[in-house]
Structure formats: C-alpha cells, structure tokens
Amino acid sequence: MTLFKRQMKLGAFLPAPGHHVAAWRHPNVKPDGGMDFEYYKSLALKAEDGKFDMLFLSDGVGIRTHYKNKDELSRWGRIVQFEPITLLSSLAVVTKNIGLTATSSTTYNEPYHVARKFASLDHLSNGRSGWNVVTSVTDAEAQNFNLERQPSHQTRYKRAREFMQIVTGLWDSWEDDAFLYDKRTGRYFDPDKLHMLNHSGEFFSVRGPLNVTRPLQGYPVIVQAGSSEDGQDFAAQWAEVIFTAHQTIEQAQLFYKDIKKQTLKYNRSPENVLVMPGVFPVIGKTQAEAEEKYAVLQDLVDPQVGLGLLTGLLGDVDISHLPLNSLLPELPETEGSTSRQKLIYEQARDQGLTIQDLYLSVTGARGHRFVMGSPSTIADQLEEWFTNEAADGFNIMPPYLPEGLNDFVDFVVPELQRRGLFRKDYEGRTLRENLGLQRPVNQFA
C-alpha cells in the first residue's frame, strides 16, 4: 500500500428504518425513526465514525409508495419522515466531517428556493452539503403541485437543465471575495463582484442575485441518479457523483466507461465525475449468518406491499390482475423512471422470475446491487468493482437500522482500510475535498 493508492468513496444512504421494505417490522428496529432526531443523530455519528464521505437522503414531495387504498398503504413503513434539508441543517450542528446530501426535485421546486437552501446549508455545515438532483417519477407528487399527471420524462429533463443553469448562476451571484465590510467608507461589498443573473428562459425568469453568499464549496456537490438516456446526458453535464443501479459488473463497467466518455462532450474531466453504484449489503460473521439475517427480513414481507413495491419500480404499471406465479409480460412505456423499469424487466426475463419471485428479489436492493456474506466477502465484492473500472465508490444501503450500518462500519470498513482501499481519516474539511473534486470557479468572475 502506498500513500497515493486510489481511495474508494462511500455514501451512507440512510432512510429510517432501513432499505428493506419490511425493515420496520424487524424486532431490533425502532419503527418511528423517520421522525426521531436523536435516532438520526446517532446514525450520522456512526457513519462519521466509519469515515463515510457523506450521508445521503432520498426524498419525495408526497407519498411515493404505490397503493390502491388507505388500507393497503397502512401496511407500509417509511411513509413519514423529516424533510431532508431541515434534518440535514440540524445534523450539521452535531457532526463535523461527514458530507450531508439531500435530494431535491427540479420538477416541483423553484430554482431560487433550491439555490438558497443549499447555499445556506453549505454555510451552516462549513462546506459539507450535497444536492442530489432528481426530476421525480410519480404522479402522486405531481398531484400535490397542481397537476394530475407528472410532466413527461423529456419535459422534466428540459426543465432540469434550465434549472441547473439558474441555480449555478445564482450561486455565482457573488464572487468569493465580494464582501468588503468596510465600515469607514460605508462600502459593504465591491459592486464589480456582484453578478445579476437576469435569466429568461423557457421555464423560468430569474433576475437574482441570491441573498446568500457564495457557498463555501463554490457549489454544493452535485449528485444525480438518472440512468435513462436523458439522465445520462444530464449527468455527463452536471453530476459530480452518480448514484447508479447495476447488478452485474459487466453492466456497471459499460456504464462507467460510457459516462466518463460522455463527460468529454461537456469539456469536463472524467475524474471529476465519480460513479457510485448503490449496494445493499447483508452482513454476517459468516455467510450462513448473513443468509439467516436476510431470511428474517424476507419472512416479514407483506405480499401486498411486495407487489406494490414492484409496481412502483416498474413505473406504476398495474400488474395486480396477473397471477403471482406468472411471468412478467412486456410493459408499456412509463413516464416514471424508465431506466429502473428496464433494469427490473430485464432481470425478470434473464432469470425467468415469476412476479412473486421478482417482488421478493427487490424488497431490499430495489434493483441495486445485492451483496451478502461475511465482511471479507463483502469487501471482496466492493474491491472487485472498484479495481475493475466499474465504480469509484459505493452508496451503501443498509437493510435495517442501525444494525446494518453498524455492521458495515464495525466490520467492513476496517477490512477495506486494511486493504488500503479506504481512508482512516478525513483528508479535507469539505465534502468536495474529501471526494477529491475541484472547487468550481465563478463563471462570471
């Protein structure tokens, strides 16, 4: 091991009480953790002990669960949770090093609000904020924002592109050294270092400037998860961390190679785009113990919930009329997540899974990579992808909390550290520094 060995990046994706759809029913789980600050605080501190680059929170502006009626919905956990930007603003105070990445939708927000809230969070956290940019994928969210159906996939991405131009432009309203605070002359800032945006586009007109100083990181770290054609093109232009879903190393390598190449068309350097696939790890001291842990969770899956989960992943395509032991038919196009629909459909076809097999296979990883075994087995599997150009790191999705996170921090992280693949302490002060990403220069300076 040399001092300069390439280092794996790790995100802790922590929706209370865990990623497995039945996590809340697990005997060791606090089922109301989603609204418990002390619970989240202890998770964040544990992830920070594990030297994770960032804590990652997903988000929906509505209940995104696919359900037919209230009775069916009442069988799901993880329906209510803190709004992520408020939660991360609180967690900023009790943590020191870990990055704080929140999801926020470009489809159901105005760019001025998003620019401002993330700039504010970046200052509150001393440069540790990240923004996971999503275009949202459910009609349920649209229905909380004056629409019956979500805008088309294409429209959402067009809006997202303009949204990014505005948000980054607002972050550059003030140059880093714009403020003089000159009490004697009465000059608060240097007028030449203030840049009005005066944006007028297809979706938005935004004059600026932002009423928050430039984020400490220049921009918060931009994270993105879309993997459709539009999603990849968007990522190539804007993303600094890409949270992908792949099940085989071949798929992952193809994506990795392709996306790094696509960055060139936007004059970006491939090393400024980190590919971090999601990984759902079930960890035991032995393979057998891990399998036993997984079986406990699988036994707790309510069939209605399993089917609802699958329906959601397929882009809200209704399959409730089909027998559970039948194969999945060809699916109509969705305006939801086209890449996830495709991934799940191909999995079913390639492995010959019935609908029941299929929903039982997505209860935890939801299409992401599923690894199960002892700490060294897990480390082997992460190392394989990391050293073979399939990943720059991983977004870890613990099955249930806090145990799934504790297992990873206590057993897998030390193993990765022993192998020289992962930091023993934070390298920098900001999320951007820890991820090894450049600080963006002000586009107007």
Next chain:
Amino acid sequence: MTLFKRQMKLGAFLPAPGHHVAAWRHPNVKPDGGMDFEYYKSLALKAEDGKFDMLFLSDGVGIRTHYKNKDELSRWGRIVQFEPITLLSSLAVVTKNIGLTATSSTTYNEPYHVARKFASLDHLSNGRSGWNVVTSVTDAEAQNFNLERQPSHQTRYKRAREFMQIVTGLWDSWEDDAFLYDKRTGRYFDPDKLHMLNHSGEFFSVRGPLNVTRPLQGYPVIVQAGSSEDGQDFAAQWAEVIFTAHQTIEQAQLFYKDIKKQTLKYNRSPENVLVMPGVFPVIGKTQAEAEEKYAVLQDLVDPQVGLGLLTGLLGDVDISHLPLNSLLPELPETEGSTSRQKLIYEQARDQGLTIQDLYLSVTGARGHRFVMGSPSTIADQLEEWFTNEAADGFNIMPPYLPEGLNDFVDFVVPELQRRGLFRKDYEGRTLRENLGLQRPVNQFA
C-alpha cells in the same frame, strides 16, 4: 404580584447585525454576522437566557432593499443572510426552550413545501416552531419567480387564504395517534386516521397527505404582520400572534380592540390572538447614555441608504427627484405594504417632517415604536401599553447586535420580572404552551 398576573410575551426579532440601517458600521458590530452560525447561536442562547418566547426571523426571497444600481446597493449591510428555515433547524439543536419563528411567503411558495418544512422544524425543535405568514411586498422578489411585477395586494391575500386552508389541512393529514407501528400484524398506521386533503381551488390543487406526522404543536404557531384591511381580516381568521407597527398608544389601542373584535366573526376567542407590536429600544444606563448610543448610529447613516430605506417603506414609490428639505407629497397607491406606506405618510404629515427628517426617523424602527432611555424608562413604556389594552407583548428589535439584545436581557428583562410582568422561567415545553395558546384539534378527526 399573584401567581396568575397576566404575563407579557416577548419576541426577539434578530436580523444580523441589528435593526438600525447603519448597524453594520458600528464599531462593536461583526458586520458579517448574517452568515455566521456561531454568531446566531450566541444570540439565540442569549435570548433564551432572557426567557424570550421566541426568536423571530424576517425573510425575503430576494434582496428587498430599494436600490438604483449596484453601487448604491453596495452601501447597504444586511443583504445576505442564512435562509431562515435552515438556520432555525440548526438552532433547534443548540437551544431548548425558545420558540423559533421563520417568515415564509405564501406568494412565492407552494403550500406542500411550506407545510412540510414547518412540520419538520416543529418535530426537530420538539414543538417550538412558528410561521410568520407574509404575502411579500416587493417586485424584486417577484422577479426571482418568473414575474415582472408582484401580484396585486388583493390577489396575494386571496392566494394566502387558500394557502392557509391547504397548509392546515396538510398538517391534519394524520391524527395525533394515527401511527400504530404494529410489527405483529404488519399495520403501520390506522387507515381511519389518515385524511387525504383532495383540495381543488382557485390557485392550487393538492391531494395530500403530508409525508410528515402531525406537528407536535398540532400546528406551528401562526404569526402574521399585515395591517391593511385585508391583512387584518386575514389575521382575524388565522393569526395567533400579530406583529404590528404602531407609534402611539392610541393607535395601538384602537388596533388592539378592533382586531380582538374581528376574531369573533371567525368564531375565534380573542385571547387566542396575541397582539405584539414591534419595539425598537435604545437602552442606556441613563437617558443621556441612550441618546448618545443612538447618535453614534445616526451619524453612520449614508444619505443614499436612508433615502432608499424610506423609498422601500413607502412601497417603492420613487421620491429621488424631490429635494431632501421638502415635505412629502401625496403618494400614489402601492401594491406593496399599504399599511406601512400609510403609517409613514401620516407620521410625516402629522409631525411636519421633511424627507430628510423622515428618513432619519425610520433608520431604526422603520415605522415601529421607538423607545429610548434607561431600563426602567423602557420597562415603564412597555408596561403602559401592556396594561392598557394596547399590547399582549412586544417583538423587540435591537438596534445593533449583540449589544442591543444583551442590554435588553441584562437590564430590561430583570426589571420586567421584578414588576411581575414577565416570566422568570419557561412555563411549558412548546412555543404554544409558553404563549398560552390552545393546541388546535384536528379538523378531520
């Protein structure tokens, strides 16, 4: 003094680095406090030491300062600041008792976001959140949200009324005891205690439910400041704390009597609406010391800034062509704050002030009540309004920070406590309990 003597309520209205327009130039002031969390933390802790009911933060979604060009703007302080909901989410962690009230606009937000963020803040703070509802008053803000001019005063209030119905409806999505977390039966909540909103109105369609549990306080405390006819009617229906601007006890008594009466038409009880006028206190050990402190600030006022401030208070009516020593002419109607325009205009007329006199008179209090003198003089003046049906409490607006706040906490609060007018310790756990306000029942239960 009996145990049940009526108690004064106090808000600490704390825009860094203070309310006086030249505060940032004061020698003892940290001019970049608006973006400094440690600074805000120490203010919040000081206000909590002083047993203030709440910390109050104003807000604009843009730079609301009236300015002609960048050069003129560069002479203003207080241009950049934390976004208040993120800031209060951070402050929630470092404080225990003080209420945390943020301003949020109904004109430039969607109700789902506002309902969610305040519900989340209410949980993060263990029931200490308040929402100061504003309709916003500047075109500068409209121009950050796809508009050239702000919607008319009437339209803004129509929208605000519908907005409140939706937000309170979303807060009532879940009954207080809706969640069962029944691991054995797999029932996460009782479906009869979930209420879909299904709102469809003139401005909004919102299906619900909220993806956050009901706020600990039922609803965050609703604060409102509008004093126009529309504003008063809105306050009578929705406000629990009214932040008003009055300069004489007669004006304040008239308002007090009138607004308490107006609550009856909405079947509300007058004691559930607290009238808390703004007070700008300049405190010295003696009257002379207070006057000297004020003179220091007044000497630091840049004439351009003073005139810009006055222009903004008059509703962005341009008066730059008028000589500074002339009287204010009759003003055209504004779509900004009509009540503030009227108040300032009447002050000028009644006192025969020139434009220069007038801007120098609004540099601190901005039309709110201005009190200056020793701690006991200040206490006398607060007591007079409090015991004569002009106020239930006050929103204290320190001239510069932290000194203006320290002076109030160290010298005026003990005087009010000695007189039995103000608490020596917090009565309750939540902001609502400290203010003596009822917890709203769920409208759908």
